[in-house]
Amino acid sequence: MNKKVSAFIAIALAAGSLVACSSNPGGSSTSSSEEGKVINIYSWNDEFRQRVEAVYPEVKETSKDGTVTTLKDGTEIHWIVNPNQDGVYQQKLDEALLNQESADADSKVDIFLSETDYVNKYSSKEAGAAIPLKELGIDPEKDLADQYEFTKVTASDEDGVQRGSTWQTTPGVIVYRRDIAKDVFGTDDPTVVADKVKDWDTMAATAKELQAKGYFAFASSADTFRLYGNSIKEPWVKKGETVLNVAPEIIDWVNDSKEWLDSGYFTKTVKGQWTDEWNKEMGSKSKVFAFLFPAWGIDFTLKPNWDGEAGAWAVTTPPQEYNWGGSYIHGAVGTDNAKHVKDIILALTGDKDNLLKISKDYLDFTNTRSGMQEAAKDDNFKSDFLGGQNAFEYFAPVAENIEIAPLSPYDQGSVELIQNNFNDYLQGKVSFEKAKSNFEVAIKERYPEITEVKWPE
Template structure:
């Protein structure tokens, strides 16, 4: 969504607030790339980094893989072919590999080789077609569902009886979205673990922008620098909320701190994994069409996964949906 606000005159370059490159030198580059407009102006700043990991059910890992050690679990999910092979084992052990095909979509789509739109034409990347093929196999084998993210069915796996092996997400999903405060949830019992998974990815983020024409420029500058560039405040956010913050020295220090532990992850310190992930995020294929194309692609493919349409029909539905949203495009 960011480009929708950033590539307009409503937001002002942060340099016009008096914020310098040196002020933001410790931040992860990708968080700047997201909010850089088409003229190369940085328009927003974030306190948060959102690299993702594979979040696995430790009980399921022990029962099916014989271990819940993150390095060992990684061997069973190290690439997509290994991941889908492990899905068969999970099914035999009474677990769905993931709650929904939509759990993996973001990981595949963050690792495409080109933009959704090239020379005015819609281009479906090979990695997205691999998501379709892998997902169809898993749905047909009853190793996952097709639920929408955030639906009640999708979140059943947050509880032991839901029998889901893994979810994919950043620190905010682990700490704010997996029912950690609810008695009986896996998170509440410290029953999740984290490992890298098949491919690196990121999910979301929150940015602060200054409104063009503000008569509070000095206050806006002060808020942005305190919230996003003050290392002491950054560390406080990690300790208080287990969130991952946009400050390399703060995160690297805490990644090496053996006293820092995530309760949800059973005492694991996942920060080194997040730090490594944040460095690898590549946004060179980001475009203003991503939101619409990704939504329509998942929507159309659900019909194929559920057996309500052939692959060709689902692709036609996708192209039709995108071309209605963006009449200037063809395929």
């Protein structure tokens, strides 16, 4: 381990936001030429496992509890799953990566996933956690030429070297209840509804119209956050600095959310996402008109929570173009399964037929431009859950215009904690200034290396 990386890791350790190291931080992919018998994959849910089972041709079977997938050659994939919330997944992954050098072969991390909120923490050259794809034998310019460019950039290090790949592109749409649209607007036609939600001023007028008939526009202020958050012009924390900058767009979200909540456009019972209360608002008894979701949100979140008949939901163009999420696959430095890692990454992110199968089976908007342009015009991609609608027709134009907000390793904590601490203000429990001071305390507890929080003037 060189001194520069050693110092970098020591700082991260002290901060509680650990970053991986290895005996060769430059990205040596294997410790021996012989493949191991256990492939350890770290993730935060079973979404990636489902996709691997669907398209990776070497899969033989998976245990009933979903923890072990056996391949045809006898190799076992061990799925190590920890929740993403509150940074738990990162903490567990970081601990494993920091022990990578001394771990026995069957305990080494081979593949790990990261989200857009913290992908650059792991794809950083300085971290030495993720193997450059070229060292795995994957040529991004050739093997991944059909990917959306912004996904390739997002998973690249400071020198532009790609260290991860994703099967997803995550353009967002507005997903709305057809029955509520008919009751309030007289129609559930996506074109008409699109005109009702075409920008934030129009959306506010529509929210008032919905509220007058006893409906809520969205479940909570958290549902609109990503659209504002995608608009920031500078990262939460600039590289090499310890000052966290709260963007003006985030304060716009606070102010607008306060106005909307006080006006009755959000429910008062749902205080955030990924809670039982939020999930219930996706059920048939809910009075919530719409959710803002990318493709994965419809399949992985909305669909499991819907208890009515298929065809009750539809999608249309959102009030503002946005993207949300994206799961990046990385080969871990120090893996003893480099060939399997390469094969899995290529099967999941570089094979157009596989990606189209994922899109058809799971409604994922996958990472192949030509494939998604074809899907947008192909009736075979119509969704029963969406009443026969082809959602790709709406996803595709958004995907072409996605501009990723500037990223930093502090994004997940900043996004979570700004919402958590300002929720008390939105609910009328604390003053605006108290919410600011509470956030400052919370963010410094999560990231002790942060020395200052700057607010927009």
